[in-house]
Amino acid sequence: MMAEAFSHTPVMLAEMLAALSPRAGGIYLDGTFGGGGYSRAILDAAPCIVWAIDRDPAAVARGAALAQCYPGRLHVIEGGFGAMLGLLAAHGVHSLDGVVLDLGLSSYQIDDPARGFSFRADGPLDMRMGASGPTAADLVARLPEAELADTLYQFGEERLSRRIARAIVTARAEAPIDTTQRLADIIRAVVPRSGDGIDPATRSFQALRIRVNDELGEITRALQDAVSLLAPGGRLVVVSFHSLEDRLVKTFFTAQSGRTPSPSRHDPRGMASRAPAGFRLLTGKPQRPTDAETRQNPRARSARLRALQRLETPGQETTAQEARP
Ligand SMILES: C[S@@+](CC[C@H](N)C(=O)[O-])C[C@H]1O[C@@H](n2cnc3c(N)ncnc32)[C@H](O)[C@@H]1O
Numbered sequence: 195m196m197a198e199a200f201s202h203t204p205v206m207l208a209e210m211l212a213a214l215s216p217r218a219g220g221i222y223l224d225g226t227f228g229g230g231g232y233s234r235a236i237l238d239a240a241p242c243i244v245w246a247i248d249r250d251p252a253a254v255a256r257g258a259a260l261a262q263c264y265p266g267r268l269h270v271i272e273g274g275f276g277a278m279l280g281l282l283a284a285h286g287v288h289s290l291d292g293v294v295l296d297l298g299l300s301s302y303q304i305d306d307p308a309r310g311f312s313f314r315a316d317g318p319l320d321m322r323m324g325a326s327g328p329t330a331a332d333l334v335a336r337l338p339e340a341e342l343a344d345t346l347y348q349f350g351e352e353r354l355s356r357r358i359a360r361a362i363v364t365a366r367a368e369a370p371i372d373t374t375q376r377l378a379d380i381i382r383a384v385v386p387r388s389g390d391g392i393d394p395a396t397r398s399f400q401a402l403r404i405r406v407n408d409e410l411g412e413i414t415r416a417l418q419d420a421v422s423l424l425a426p427g428g429r430l431v432v433v434s435f436h437s438l439e440d441r442l443v444k445t446f447f448t449a450q451s452g453r454t455p456s457p458s459r460h461d462p463r464g465m466a467s468r469a470p471a472g473f474r475l476l477t478g479k480p481q482r483p484t485d486a487e488t489r490q491n492p493r494a495r496s497a498r499l500r501a502l503q504r505l506e507t508p509g510q511e512t513t514a515q516e517a518r519p
């Protein structure tokens with residue numbers, strides 16, 4: 195394989211391993227292979243088997259190279275993790291001892307201007323993690339103004355979504371918006387710079403990326419598939435990077451562990467058991483990266499890790515105290 199110009203530093207690696215707790219003979223899924231940092235750590239932690247998925251053909255090619263270092267122990271499949279049930283079934287895998295998802299983009303993707311994710315460097319307005327489907331440029335060219343505004347609001351939590359959508363529609367009537375720089379400039383012209391130094395294009399780029407890749411739909415499907423694949427004692431570990439992702443994971447984990455999502459008058463502790471749960475939360479509150487890690491790798495800053503375990507016997511564990519790490 196040719197040496198690559200980019201690399202990816204795995205985020206919260208030690209915390210992920212502790213939460214997943216790989217064991218000898220176990221079968222694990224790394225649903226977001228990326229640069230292979232998690233897969234490699236799992237394979238090195240125990241004599242186990244790892245199935246890995248990534249929708250990015252470049253990541254799958256890296257996986258094929260790494261698989262040669264772990265003969266018969268690492269298998270890499272190209273596809274969306276939202277389809278993990280079918281992808282694994284096609285290889286005769288119906289049960290797992292652990293699943294890990296490290297959501298979002300790898301540094302290989304962010305740092306390569308040709309992928310079109312970054313507003314800091316000019317490149318084609320692509321933003322697809324995989325090789326198929328409409329690009330961000332296609333959406334920006336075709337979406338009606340109101341839908342564009344809704345996308346920026348829903349997936350970017352952008353308060354000025356209507357103003358930005360209007361500016362995009364005006365600009366695209368003059369010339370196609372097909373580069374990251376042109377889109378970023380259109381947004382910067384109508385969104386005032388905030389005092390926190392965050393680029394005005396940040397939220398809109400996040401929104402388009404989420405929509406292009408159906409990221410929230412993928413996570414919703416993946417969580418459901420993952421719990422159906424977990425064997426008794428099996429663990430699901432998810433590292434998320436923004437509040438929309440983390441909210442989905444938190445709500446799903448809370449429901450699976452049979453807890454009420456928020457405190458009520460009748461349940462002052464807010465975490466009482468409702469029904470015999472099949473899962474227990476391994477993280478009451480999400481784990482965060484250490485200060486040392488965020489100093490070394492600023493991209494870890496927003497990471498949150500949550501973990502869930504299928505009980506050996508449903509209803510085995512019910513108190514909030516036990517769920518605290
Ligand atoms: C943050 S990186 C993972 C990095 C990896 N843990 C490591 O240590 O190198 C996320 C990866 O997940 C992939 N990905 C994101 N969403 C996906 C999805 N729905 N299906 C499959 N792969 C996805 C991306 O293409 C990217 O390669």
